[in-house]
Amino acid sequence: MLFSLSRGDAVSSLRAADCARRRGMSDQHTPPKADIHAYRKRFPTFERLPSEGVPRDKVLAQLREMKELEEARWKAGYASGAVYHGADEHVEFLNQAYALHSQSNPLHVDLWPSAIKFESEIVSMVAHMLGAGSPGSEPGSPGEIVGTVTSGGTESILLAMKTYRDYARDKKGITSPEMVVPVTAHAAFDKAAQYFGIKIHHVPIGPDWRADVKAMEAAINENTIVMVGSAPPFPHGIVDPIAELSEIARERGIGFHTDACLGGFVLPWAEKLGYPVPPFDFRLPGVTSISVDTHKFGYAAKGTSVVLYRGKELRRYQYFTATDWPGGLYCSPTFAGSRPGGLSAACWAALVAFGERGYLEATRRILETAEKIKRGIAEIPELYVLGDPLFVIAFAAREIDIYKVLDAMTDRGWSLNGLQRPASLHICVTLRHTQPGVAERFLEDLRASVEFVKQHPDVSGGQAPIYGMANTLPERSFLAEAMKEYMDGWYKLR
Known part of the structure; x- marks a missing residue:
């Protein structure tokens, strides 16, 4: 979950429009901004079970109203990432697939063998997309590419790091494990380090916004169990030099x-389309595991990812077994016991329905749109793109405060990602942005936002002062406590 800095109670479209007018900007195209507690006054709050059940039609009516209120921004392409497909017909297809298997549970394979079919085929399809079958990874060989379906990218990463820890302890006697990661690696690696007692070495990136190969190598020692590279990293979208690493x-x-x-x-599809994609998958003999999200650009329903390993022996260190429990023999491949088989069904359905041609076409549209956006940003004198990314486009500012540009874009309805070290923003281009006019609207609003910040350099409020402070504070414990306080707020009913 990204820490989204809120500007308080401003929730309604009226307030958003008023803010835009106060700052001298048009409210054209501007949808209402989000508030995590937007429904406190709109719908009943249930602190306890109702004494009598609410009629199902009323429950569904509330759910529909929330859906309609929330989907306007992302459907119109105002969100960076978040929703990667979102077309009504595709969402309905996924919903139908889920509904058909909503009661299934992969923990009970005797009752739902379909779950085994779905998950084993998901793993195989994704593995072959990422180099399975290349020399050294042929089916039946010690290096055969295997894996499991997980609940998301964070679980895939956590499982992989736990697997390396346990493998190194058993095979190498390493009891003080360490990992080496670029500073741009996903925060899930820090979570894994915290959860599993692994010392993490954050290595600075080079001037090309990629992992520094020499610095990464220098960080290796006798306790190192794994190195990490990203394809691409979340912040700047530029693939690390994974072949060398x-x-x-x-x-x-x-x-x-x-x-x-x-x-x-x-x-994989960008490479087939002729884009310059550096090697990153199992065609490289040194790559021993990969995490890949099916619920992002695989266009599956939210809640599925895949973690892949080179060899069954390594994967077995992910598994859990209990042989002496009075409840019987128990085993599970991932962290969860019971899991929603409907999500596996919907994931399988998405992969099979899209096929190679579908993913090629979707990728073509995304990359063409991303090129248009990159060119447009480069034409704004006050901004510059960090490196040469494919579809996650990070950009910073010359002489103006980029976080004030973020505020101005937020006022216009955009949900972009604020980055730090260096101060910058990014947009992750999805199929929502390939709709007619969306890229043009983004660039038009970005130009207007830059111009507004130039004309009003002293404007206050919003996220700019918070991000600016976060970008310079050497002591991070204050920020960590603020973020915990923010998460506490998710569970407050009053």
Whole structure:
């Protein structure tokens, strides 16, 4: 979950429009801004079970109203990432697939063998998309590419890091494990380090916005269990030099994990379309695991990802078994016990329905739109794009405060990602942005926002002062406490 800095109680479209007018900007196209507690006064709040059940038609009416209120922004293409397909017909298709298997649970394979079909085929389809069958990874060989279906990218990463920890403890006797990651690697690696007692080394990136190969190698020691590279990393969208990094890992006898949660369903098709995609998958002999999200550019329903391994032996260190429990023999491949089989069904349905041609066409549209957006940003003198990304476009500012540009874009309805170190923003281009006029609207609003910040350099409020402080504070504990306080607010009813 990204920490989204709120500007308080401003929730209604009237307030948003008033804010835009106060700042001297047009409210054209501006949808209402979000508020995590927007429904406190709109719908009943249930602190306890109702004494009598609410009629189902009334329950469904509330759910429909919330859906309609929330979908306007992302359907119109105002969100960076978040919803990667979103067309009504596709969403309905996924909903039907889920509904048909909503009661299934992969924990009970005797009752729902369909769950085994779905998940084993999902793993195989994704594995072959990412280099399974290349020399050294043929089916039946010790390096055969295997994996499991998980609940999302974070779980895929957590499972992989837990697997390397347990493998290194058993095979190498390493009891003080360490991992080496670029500073741009996803925060899930920090979560894994915290959860599993792994010391994490954050290595600075180079001037090309990619992992620094020499610095990464220098961080390896006798306790290193895994190196990490991203394809691409979330902040700047530029694929790390995974060929070089994974070869170093192979030579040093340690694991190498490619985090392709964001790009795993884009880069293979971009390569087929002729775009310059550096190698990142199992065609590289040093890559020993990959995380890839099916619920992003795989266009599955939210809640599925895949973690892949080179070899069954490594995957077995992910599993959990209990042989002495009075409840019987118990085993599970991932963190969860019971899991929603409907999500696996919907994921399988998405992959099979799209096929290679569908993913190629979707990727073509996304990359063409991303090129248009990159060119448009480059034509704004006050802004510049960080590096040469494919579809996650980060940009910073010259002489003006980029976070004030973020505020101005927020006033116009956009949900963009504020980045730090360096101060910048990014937009992750999805199929929602390929709709007619969306890229043009983004660039038009961006130009207007830059011009507004130039004309009003002293404007206050919004996210700019908070992001600006966060970008310079050496002591991060204050920010961590603020974020915990923010999460506490998710569960407050009053």
